[in-house]
Amino acid sequence: MNTTGPAGKGLRLNPFRGLRYVPERVGSLAAVTSPPYDVVVRPDGLHHLESADPHNIVRLILPQAATPGDRHRQAASTLSRWLSEGVLAADPEPALYVYEQRDGDMLQRGVIGALALSAPADGIVLPHEDVMPDVVEDRAALMRATAANLEPLLLTYRGEGDATVDAGTPGGSGADVTSGTAAVIARTIGRDPLLATTTEDGFRHRLWSVTDPADLAEIADDLSHHQALIADGHHRWATYLRLRDEHPATGPWGYGLVLLVDTVRHPLRVRAIHRLLHGLPVDRAVAALSGSFRVRTIDGPLSEALDALADAAASGNAFLLAGDGRFHLVDRPDEDLLARTVRADRPAAWRELDATVLHSTLLDHVWRIPDAPEHIAYIHDTEAAVDQAERHGGTAVLLHPVREEVVLDLARQGVTMPRKSTSFGPKPATGLVLRSLTVD
Template sequence: MNTTGPPDENRGLRLLPIRGLRYVPERVGSLSAVTSPPYDVVIRPDGLHHLESADPYNIVRLILPQAATAGERHRQAAQTLAAWLAEGILAADPEPALYVYEQRKGDLLQRGVIGALELSVPADGIVLPHEDVMPDVVEDRAALMRTTAANLEPLLLTYRSEDATPGAETDTTGTSAVVGRTLSRPPLLATTTEDGFAHRLWSVTDPADLAEIRTDLARHQALIADGHHRWATYLRLRTEHPAGSPWDFGLVLLIDTARYPLQVRAIHRLLHRLPVARAVDAIGDAFRVRTLDVPLPEALAALAEAASESNAFLLAGDGRFHLVDRPDEGLLARTVPAEPPAAWRELDATVLHATLLDHLWRIPDAPEYIAYLHDTEAAVTQAERVGGTAVLMHPVREEVVRDLARQGVTMPRKSTSFGPKPATGLVLRSLTLG
């Protein structure tokens, strides 16, 4: 859905202003010390402990509370949120707003708009998922949202405007124009996180500006770039509440990738119980396997070159790298489902799960067997630490993801990592405030 009709005849994205919950700067050590990456990026215990120790009010205490049982974790998060609100650590903005959000690091610049998006199902064609989800993760996130009655971090969604110049806010009307005008005002907050990203946030409350954004977004559909489990959680919780409630909406960050192209990275697999030697032996002649005694950057360069010609993977965990490529075509024909489109059958993630994990290695896709890691060095280090195998992946191009999503085809879970991801903790949404 692009600009094929007036908004009232071609309903698209509907983003509502919210009274955002934000940290009160005077009550915390620093805004950078209370933020966190999204919950599914904070996976290592050392990363969790680092954030917890950065500031007693770090947002990780809400998104990843620590307790003996799931129920205790969720209740603890709700109690912590209530206490922080009562103590004035967090406070709701005085009036509903959409929020212009900017991230900058060197030459990388990203801007978008945060608000509460009306929820849709895939059949609506308004918000397009592209990955499968894990039911246990959805259940956990749903219980956390249900107990806290809050959206604690925004999903990352993308849309594409027409005839846009990358990095420019030059339109005279529409969302881009409102963003451009907003940038001339002092921001609500500005902070730099330890990853080197500078963050700025502005509120948009003028009725004319809000109407301009509403009219513009009504012409567009969005792709879920990051947050498939939270989107599935939003949809589940919507069914539990009567129509017309705040649960009909979910907190999102919308990025126009025609102006601000996202980076697309791979998500790697850590196979806890499969040593590299056994992994290589089980492959046999089904793929070509070459051992590389080179540093990680050179190994990744070799992976990128191989991936341009065939499915390719890099195995690590024994102090070396093993480049796996050129799969046997007959084996692919026997193991990869034939019904989905060719673009799906040719995905590295498809071949990894259907041919390597399911057929050759016979590893169940369960947390005790497989972990999903965004950081390449962390995947290699952990594989060496536990005696397992890291399967390093090459990223998928954004246009492949978008084309499959438009066909209603979902990729294997954890196929892509779009970024930069929004910092968690800058804007929260209470479901009791709308």
């Protein structure tokens, strides 16, 4: 995933006039930010964000109204009002934005910009997961109504050099970064940032603008040799492509807001996304597995259950069921059952994924649960998945994370994983910089 060939055939990241909160018009920058829309899954989490500040970005990315049309119109009206009232304002000139996230020893830096949307066949941006059409349609309707990219996707690429050369990286000074995007980042972070804030999860965020033509040209030349992997935001990427096809390719809809991170210097964390099965109690879920999987009950705390899941996942497919106050470790699937239920026309790495076995064998064949929002919720936070299952009498299916090299290998082959198979992070905070499609 190092290059796509000659310069000009890779990534094209354009500067844009970012929309940002005016600090004097809000309580604090931390109070108006939010996790990405698909991470805000609990009603109490949504209420918490709405209560943090009347201008919290969640009122744009997850507006609350009776119908989808009303929600999208409300978001558009809210965005227009905040712009007219000076709550949000466009930066005076187009820029790329260096973005830093730090939590203890964890440091991530990347560049936010408007990425030229390439055709999937070009292989410049590699997806690795399937998407849900209803989610894409909802995000598309929201973007049409607001004419804005409200939150950046997280994309990764593999730059040249050593993982310790970035200034601020433990063990490195950045002195040997002589050119390219990493060099521009190293120079930029020596200036005062546009903003700095610490969100309630403990992450410190800083943002700088890059407007110097020489710096922009250096980044453009460097990125033109690279392709990227979608780490987070498959549904928004599919939305970008849909909306691009609805508008002239040369206009602002031909670009989408992204954060590009060089994972040679800043490796991402890969976590699992869990499933909450609304209408399936744990006792019925376990009973249906008789003769097909081994099931063991674990009475210890969640941490011990997750350790047991990790041990089991090291040697084959394994899942953890929760919702009845205990944990049930599910592993050792019947090989004949897998052969009957998992597609044989995919690479072995795809057939052996836990998410593949979960959807093809357990959901489709054993439990017969349709993959629709009224039946299944996708939850990033492990404790939240368990809590919701116990509250509502459903079953939480906890998964072990997929290794990043497996994700990359399948993406290179053009094979997509089942939807919501991975959660890369840390994810960019939503609300620090937005992109209007009418300001460009």
